[in-house]
Amino acid sequence: MTELVSGLLIWLVRLLLGARADWRGCAPNSERRIYFANHSSHFDTLAVMAALPPPVRRLTRPAAAQDYWGASPARRFIAERCLRAVLIDRAPPAGTDPLAPLQRALEGGCSILIFPEGTRGDGEAIARFRSGIFQLSQRFPDVDLVPVYLDNLQRILPKGSFLIVPITCTARFGAPLRAAPGEERGAFLERARAAVLQLAEPGSAR
Amino acid sequence: MTQQLIYVLAGIAALLVIASATGVVLERRASEPRARETVHNLNARIRAWWVMIVVLGGAIVLGETTTIILFTLLSFMALREFWTLTPSRRGDHVALFLSFFVVLPLHYLLLGVGRYGLFSIFIPVYAFLILPAVTTLAGDTSEFLARSAKVQWGLMLTVYAVSHAPALLLLETGGPAALLLVYLIVVVQLSDVFQYVWGKLLGRRLLAPGISPSKTVEGLVGGALSAILVGTLLHGLTPFTPLQAAAISAVIVVAGFFGGFVLSAIKRDLKAKDWGYLIEGHGGVLDRIDSLTFAAPLFFHMTRYWFAA
Known part of the structure; x- marks a missing residue:
């Protein structure tokens, strides 16, 4: 049942959104990786998952906001069962580690997909990254962080609209990066953000 | 049949x-x-x-209905390719939504029910006026003129112009109208194929490397003459005499050539090589029907004014 629904979901996303993968800086492989992408629409998670080749997709678990994806049984079913999402508390109670579920997923041998902006942007600019990605890079120094730029998604379903414009989106995967020894948090976050921004350059397209 | x-x-x-x-x-x-x-x-x-x-x-x-549905889908995919590459702003969102889900289906519906008068003015007049009007409501005036022009060009090229190919089915020329459509497509597409083949065999001088890196003078001349020859030989599919068929084929070939050229120029402007990835070796739908966008309205009007009852 879940296999069928997730297969159907991925197929539908590919049909409606295109969700073409453009592997610019690395090739798809089944190594454990941390994919991090810009965030501008509710379809972002689905689009990246659909763009990944099936063997890689099976090993990859997206992070999803608990307050949105856990809010109704249908959303929870899609997130937890179909996409095997890791639900993250965006406003964690003091003293708890919000990254613990992601850490467990990585320790379990899975790749993860995160959106370091934390919330959906307006698609015009990429917001400052939150520090979670830096923490993960420190806890998993031997795991590649792969920048992903989702092109066009903000034009398909922008924040504040319910009208879908059926243009096709592309997920561009850039060159992997890792935190340099002793690198400051701010410098690393800026470097990671620049890696995503660089993929947005239209000049390097196609 | x-x-x-x-x-x-x-x-x-x-x-x-x-x-x-x-x-x-x-x-x-x-x-x-x-x-x-x-x-x-x-x-x-x-x-x-x-x-x-x-x-x-x-x-x-x-039959007629399936042909019109097929062209509706082709236009939809072509418009989708157009907007995937053409930049738009948040303020264009509603105009784009209306282009895809209201203007495009309504235009083909008018064709399907045979309302030629409304069909021929709906996009050039009503979409032209209504879409920018709707866009003003978003309040974003940045590049407003260019953005409105892009919305209109997208519809004119991928929907309005292309729809003149299935519109041939409306014409009463005394023979089966489906053959006119087949004739148009055969001459347009063979012209592309012949230009490609002659270009590969004899091509030396590049025609306009800034627009198309592969089009050559030899390819164009050889392709055009071959396509006109085939168009003349196939006059039996149409109400045309051989001489008329030769002249009309010449118009189709020249229009088709410029269709490909104009769409290539837009692609270069948008810094893309192909419109899409749907058809292996051909790029997208729009790469395949670029010549048709220009040839279809001309062929339709020539046939309608001189040969239809």
Whole structure:
């Protein structure tokens, strides 16, 4: 049942959104990786998952906001069962580690997909990254962080609209990066953000 | 359903069988990497032709409604490719939504129910006025003129112009209208194929490297003359005399050439090589129907004014 629904979901996303993968800086492989992408629409998670080749997709678990994806049984079913999402508390109670579920997923041998902006942007600019990605890079120094730029998604379903414009989106995967020894948090976050921004350059397209 | 239609489709299938066989032979002979790449691309094109002929031929054989539905889908995919590459702003969102889900279906619906008068002014007049009006409500005036022009160009090229191919089915010329559509598509597409083949065989002088890196003077002349010759020989599908068929084929070929050229210029402007990835070896739908966008309205109007009842 879940296999069928997730297969159907991925197929539908590919049909409606295109969700073409453009592997610019690395090739798809089944190594454990941390994919991090810009965030501008509710379809972002689905689009990246659909763009990944099936063997890689099976090993990859997206992070999803608990307050949105856990809010109704249908959303929870899609997130937890179909996409095997890791639900993250965006406003964690003091003293708890919000990254613990992601850490467990990585320790379990899975790749993860995160959106370091934390919330959906307006698609015009990429917001400052939150520090979670830096923490993960420190806890998993031997795991590649792969920048992903989702092109066009903000034009398909922008924040504040319910009208879908059926243009096709592309997920561009850039060159992997890792935190340099002793690198400051701010410098690393800026470097990671620049890696995503660089993929947005239209000049390097196609 | 006519005998002639079957003969034409069988003839095209026979040509494709020969093309496929040639492709197999060339594949075996090619040894250099560059030649291999060319042959590989050629064979991908031939395979894509098979799919296109089966889909298009099937729709035409099944009748008017399926043909119009097929062109509705082609326009939809072409418009989608257009907007995937053309930048838009948040303020254009509603206009784009209306282009895809209101203007496009309504335009083809007018064709389907045979309302030619409204069909011919709906996009150039009403979409032209209403879409920018709706866009003003978003309050974003940045590049407003250019953005409105892009919305209109997208519809004119991918919907309005293309729809004049299935609109041929409305015409009463005394013969089966489906054959006019087949005639147009055969001449337009063969002109592209001949230009490609002559260009590969004899091409020396580049026509306009800034717009198209592969179009050559030799390819254009050879392709145009070959397509006009075929168009003249096929006059039996149409109400035209051989001489008229030659003249009309010449117009189709020149229009088709400029259709490809204008759409290439837009692609270069948008810094893209192809419109899409749907058809292997051909790029997207818009790469395949670029010549048709310009040739279809001209062929339709010539036929309508001089040969239709």
